[in-house]
Structures are given as C-alpha cells and as structure tokens.
Amino acid sequence: MLYLIGLGLSYKSDITVRGLEAVRRCSRVYLEHYTSILMAASLEELQEFYGKEVILADRELVESGSDEILRDADSEDVAFLVVGDPFGATTHTDLVLRAKKAGIQVETIHNASVMNAVGACGLQLYNFGQTISMVFFTDSWKPDSWYNKVWENRKIGLHTLVLLDIKVKEQSIENMARGRLIYEPPRYMSISQCCEQLLEIEEKRQDQAYTPDTPVVAISRLGSPTQTLKAGTIRELANYDSGEPLHSLVILGRQCHELELEYLLQFTDDKDKFRTSVLQDQEFFKPAPWVPPHELAEED
Amino acid sequence: MLYLIGLGLSYKSDITVRGLEAVRRCSRVYLEHYTSILMAASLEELQEFYGKEVILADRELVESGSDEILRDADSEDVAFLVVGDPFGATTHTDLVLRAKKAGIQVETIHNASVMNAVGACGLQLYNFGQTISMVFFTDSWKPDSWYNKVWENRKIGLHTLVLLDIKVKEQSIENMARGRLIYEPPRYMSISQCCEQLLEIEEKRQDQAYTPDTPVVAISRLGSPTQTLKAGTIRELANYDSGEPLHSLVILGRQCHELELEYLLQFTDDKDKFRTSVLQDQEFFKPAPWVPPHELAEED
Numbered sequence: 001m002l003y004l005i006g007l008g009l010s011y012k013s014d015i016t017v018r019g020l021e022a023v024r025r026c027s028r029v030y031l032e033h034y035t036s037i038l039m040a041a042s043l044e045e046l047q048e049f050y051g052k053e054v055i056l057a058d059r060e061l062v063e064s065g066s067d068e069i070l071r072d073a074d075s076e077d078v079a080f081l082v083v084g085d086p087f088g089a090t091t092h093t094d095l096v097l098r099a100k101k102a103g104i105q106v107e108t109i110h111n112a113s114v115m116n117a118v119g120a121c122g123l124q125l126y127n128f129g130q131t132i133s134m135v136f137f138t139d140s141w142k143p144d145s146w147y148n149k150v151w152e153n154r155k156i157g158l159h160t161l162v163l164l165d166i167k168v169k170e171q172s173i174e175n176m177a178r179g180r181l182i183y184e185p186p187r188y189m190s191i192s193q194c195c196e197q198l199l200e201i202e203e204k205r206q207d208q209a210y211t212p213d214t215p216v217v218a219i220s221r222l223g224s225p226t227q228t229l230k231a232g233t234i235r236e237l238a239n240y241d242s243g244e245p246l247h248s249l250v251i252l253g254r255q256c257h258e259l260e261l262e263y264l265l266q267f268t269d270d271k272d273k274f275r276t277s278v279l280q281d282q283e284f285f286k287p288a289p290w291v292p293p294h295e296l297a298e299e300d
Numbered sequence: 301m302l303y304l305i306g307l308g309l310s311y312k313s314d315i316t317v318r319g320l321e322a323v324r325r326c327s328r329v330y331l332e333h334y335t336s337i338l339m340a341a342s343l344e345e346l347q348e349f350y351g352k353e354v355i356l357a358d359r360e361l362v363e364s365g366s367d368e369i370l371r372d373a374d375s376e377d378v379a380f381l382v383v384g385d386p387f388g389a390t391t392h393t394d395l396v397l398r399a400k401k402a403g404i405q406v407e408t409i410h411n412a413s414v415m416n417a418v419g420a421c422g423l424q425l426y427n428f429g430q431t432i433s434m435v436f437f438t439d440s441w442k443p444d445s446w447y448n449k450v451w452e453n454r455k456i457g458l459h460t461l462v463l464l465d466i467k468v469k470e471q472s473i474e475n476m477a478r479g480r481l482i483y484e485p486p487r488y489m490s491i492s493q494c495c496e497q498l499l500e501i502e503e504k505r506q507d508q509a510y511t512p513d514t515p516v517v518a519i520s521r522l523g524s525p526t527q528t529l530k531a532g533t534i535r536e537l538a539n540y541d542s543g544e545p546l547h548s549l550v551i552l553g554r555q556c557h558e559l560e561l562e563y564l565l566q567f568t569d570d571k572d573k574f575r576t577s578v579l580q581d582q583e584f585f586k587p588a589p590w591v592p593p594h595e596l597a598e599e600d
Binding site: 006008009011013014015016017018020021085087088093094096097100108109110111112113115116117119120122125126127128129130131132133152156158223259260262263266 | 306308309311313314315316317318320321385387388393394396397400408409410411412413415416417419420422425426427428429430431432433452456458523559560562563566
C-alpha cells in the first residue's frame with residue numbers, strides 16, 4: 001500500500017491520528033521536501049515522533065525516482081508525506097497514477113492545507129477564485145501571467161489567494177554550470193516583496209486589476225504558534241515586516257460582507273482607514289450589472 | 301481557551317493528534333451538527349474515543365446560544381468541534397468574534413475539508429472558482445442564483461465545486477405551525493438529484509452556463525472507506541446511483557490539462573466518450589482571447 005499522508009500546516013502533531021497510525025506501520029517513509037516545509041518541527045523531531053527514519057524527497061526523486069519510492073509497495077506499506085494536503089500539486093497525482101499502473105493500492109489521508117485554512121482570515125472560502133503563485137523576480141525574468149487571473153477573479157468579485165515562492169535546494173547558475181552539487185540557502189518570499197512585485201506589475205500593465213490602495217490580508221505562519229495576520233492596502237503592506245516564513249497573501253475581491261470586514265478589522269493598524277479602503281475598492285471595481293449572454297445577443 | 305477544532309472528513313481518527321490532545325483537556329465539548337456530519341463515526345464512538353461527553357450543537361445553539369458555549373471559557377478549556385475545518389462557514393467567525401469580545405482566547409486546530417480534499421479528484425485546486433451550494437428544490441422554490449456563478453467561473457475556464465444540500469433537524473411546515481418539536485429524518489441530496497436540478501435550471505435560463513454534455517465529477521463519501529468518484533456528463537450522472545451520503549460535484553471548467561484528464565479517466569464508464577465530452581465542452585466554451593481592458597477602451 002502507498003499511503004499519501006498530509007501533515008497539515010505546522011506542528012509535528014498536526015498529523016491526523018489515522019495518519020500517524022499509518023506512518024508507524026510503514027517500512028519506508030518519504031517526506032516531500034520542495035513545495036513546502038513544516039514550520040514548527042524539525043526532521044529529527046518528526047523521526048522521533050514517528051519512531052521511523054524519514055527520507056527527504058526532493059523534486060528529482062519525486063519526478064524521476066518514483067520507482068524507488070514505489071519499490072515493493074505492492075507487498076509492503078510505504079508512506080509519502082506531504083506538508084499540507086497531498087492533493088495541492090500535480091506531481092502527486094502523477095505518483096498515484098504510476099502506483100496504480102504498477103498494481104499498488106493507494107490510500108490518501110487528507111489534512112489541512114493553505115488552500116482551506118486560509119479561511120482563518122475570516123473571508124468565506126466560497127468567494128475565492130483561482131489561486132496564483134508569485135515567484136521571485138530577477139532583473140531579466142518577471143513572469144506576470146498571474147496578473148490576468150487576478151483581473152478575472154476581481155472582475156467577478158472574488159478574492160485571490162497568492163502563494164509566495166519558496167526556493168529549497170536551488171543551485172546558483174555558476175554551480176549548475178560547473179556541475180557542482182552545492183545548494184543555495186533556502187529562500188522564502190516575504191509579504192513586502194510580494195506586494196512590491198504586485199505594484200511593479202500593475203505599474204507596467206496599467207490594466208487596473210488592482211490599485212496600490214486595494215486591500216489585502218497577509219497571512220504569516222498559518223497554523224503555527226506565531227500565526228500573524230495583517231490587513232492593509234498593497235501599498236501599506238509593501239513596507240510590512242512579516243517576520244519568519246511561511247507567508248501567503250489574499251487580495252480582496254468585492255464580495256466582502258459586513259461580518260467578514262468586521263473580522264478583518266482585528267488585523268489592521270487603522271480600522272477606519274482599512275474600512276474606507278475596502279469600500280472604495282469595492283466601489284472602484286464595481287462591475288456593470290450582470291447581463292445574461294442571450295440578452296446581450298438580442299441587443300446585437 | 302476556546303478551541304475550534306476540525307474533525308476532518310470521515311473517521312473518528314481523522315482528528316489531528318494536536319486536536320485530540322486539546323479535546324481531552326477540555327471541560328466541555330460541543331460538536332457543530334447542522335452543516336455536515338462525520339461519515340464513519342457515531343456520536344457514541346466519538347465520546348468513547350475522546351473519553352468525554354459530546355454535546356450536539358444545532359444551528360439554534362450556535363447562533364443564539366453562544367453565551368452557553370462560551371460560558372467560563374476564560375478560565376476553562378472548551379472545545380467546539382466542526383466536521384471538516386472550522387473556517388468553512390461564517391457562523392464560526394461569529395463565534396470567534398464573540399469570544400474575543402468576552403476576553404476569551406481562541407485557538408484553531410485546522411483539518412481537511414471538502415474545500416481542499418476535493419483535489420482528490422485530480423483537478424488542480426488552483427483552477428477552482430467560487431463554490432456554490434445546491435439546495436433541495438420544492439414545487440414553489442427553486443433558487444438559482446448559483447447559475448450566474450457557474451457561468452462566471454466557466455467563462456474564465458474555472459471548475460466549480462457544488463456542495464449538496466443536507467437537511468438535519470428540520471421541521472415539517474405542519475409541525476412548525478403547530479409548534480411541535482418533531483423533526484423530519486435527515487435528508488442528503490444525491491448526485492442524480494443535483495444533476496437533474498442543474499438540467500432543469502439550464503433548460504429554464506438557456507444562457508449556456510453549461511450544457512447537458514458538460515463533464516462533471518461526482519465525489520461521494522470523500523475521505524471515507526467507501527469513497528467513490530464517478531466522471532461523466534451532467535446528463536449521464538442524472539441517472540447515476542451515488543449511494544450513501546455525503547456527495548459533492550465538480551463542474552469542469554476549460555482548464556483541464558492532459559494529466560488531469562488522464563486521472564479523471566479512471567473514474568469513467570467509457571474513457572473515449574468522456575475524453576470527447578471534455579474536448580467538445582472546452583471547444584464549445586472557448587472564450588475570445590483575453591483582451592486587456594485598456595485596449596478595449598482604446599477601440600471605443
């Protein structure tokens with residue numbers, strides 16, 4: 001059996017009771033180690049908690065070395081641990097398909113991930129649109145395909161969850177060119193850098209997917225002992241010191257009701273100012289009333 | 301301390317280790333009992349597992365009786381358990397706000413909910429739009445405000461998660477009129493009823509938010525021992541026997557990539573037919589290329 005087990009967000013004890021029971025039954029335990037990290041537990045602590053060796057699985061092992069992960073999993077139990085929930089990233093459905101083709105049974109043990117725990121900011125999950133990823137810009141590479149998605153979400157009033165880049169086990173271009181397996185220290189994008197990049201692209205594109213005064217919520221270390229939320233405008237949070245990783249950001253859409261706004265006010269420096277920025281943003285981005293397409297066609 | 305604790309999807313052991321430790325510390329334990337149910341555990345099993353009495357909290361208690369839930373929570377530990385994750389429904393942010401106003405500390409212990417575990421169908425969570433709820437239609441009450449949301453999602457290529465109605469502790473109109481506290485047996489919407497209602501509203505609205513041939517995925521008993529997925533068209537799944545509750549449905553958007561489609565094919569009766577329906581639906585709902593609004597304005 002291959003167990004795909006979500007570890008949740010932060011503590012070693014965020015694993016479910018059922019997940020822990022499964023891990024303890026397994027002969028090999030892998031931890032996916034390139035899309036996220038467990039904030040409040042070290043590898044050593046996990047190994048002690050599980051009573052098992054934990055093998056770190058980098059991108060190369062998961063994408064090219066799945067035969068090794070799946071070895072003997074038709075007759076033994078193997079665990080593949082994922083921070084958050086196993087079904088956040090496509091590569092894990094790939095692993096499931098490979099397992100099934102090899103006649104290996106697969107069981108998933110779900111857990112919280114940022115994709116649902118982001119509800120902790122008080123905005124209804126129902127009203128989130130597509131999720132975007134913000135990568136570290138370089139001087140020559142500033143991908144902005146996410147901009148259209150924010151625009152699409154906000155045009156229909158939806159919030160946008162922004163996942164901030166993390167770089168784990170990356171090589172410098174020089175080390176890569178020389179074939180040296182030396183890795184850079186891990187890097188995690190801060191809220192201020194994300195907001196600066198948002199401002200930079202809006203400045204360049206000028207399509208008003210948002211403005212510097214659009215309200216956002218910074219979610220730092222979600223689910224950890226030091227979880228911190230901060231609500232403000234993009235311009236304000238471009239100067240916010242968000243502290244240790246991990247961070248996510250929510251760009252508000254129009255669908256923020258009074259109770260949700262009241263909840264967000266807990267996380268502001270200036271309640272009146274934030275309330276004003278939400279109301280002005282809603283007004284500024286107010287769409288024309290929804291017209292069914294067949295009525296539009298009749299007008300033609 | 302007020303603990304908001306997610307129970308996850310199905311088994312009593314889907315609670316996290318940290319959640320279980322907190323429950324066992326609490327002097328009172330409430331279970332929110334009107335927005336969802338735990339599929340593979342009875343109240344008695346939960347009580348035995350926790351070693352605690354569990355008080356069922358219906359809508360009335362949560363919305364009007366929060367003083368009782370929060371009683372002495374400044375000096376004692378009280379647990380409020382929610383199937384899935386505590387931040388799916390607004391009423392729980394309301395409870396948090398009331399607690400904070402009363403000077404009570406609040407800690408949330410997150411867990412999987414349908415909002416992220418739906419990724420188990422293989423479609424990337426990134427590409428889901430707003431979520432809709434489908435309620436039981438009656439002869440005189442057929443709310444369809446969700447229709448515009450499906451249309452908005454699909455117009456920009458996004459999938460739509462449809463949450464199916466559950467009726468727990470409902471009174472008949474006659475019993476309500478006579479003030480008799482007699483409750484109807486619980487009802488849970490089936491996949492076929494949901495698909496029939498989708499077809500009925502498209503027939504009435506005719507705005508082609510979808511067609512009878514639009515591909516959907518039925519997710520039954522997500523995370524339980526009998527989890528079952530079925531992919532087909534809306535028309536096909538209107539005749540599908542989805543078995544015991546709970547059920548959810550995903551209406552596919554255009555953003556279904558080859559690996560995701562391959563994953564869905566596991567759940568079809570006829571792989572070629574489903575592949576064709578996905579490709580035709582993508583073609584049918586293909587939008588005009590995205591045009592930045594400032595270019596549109598220049599054309600005027």
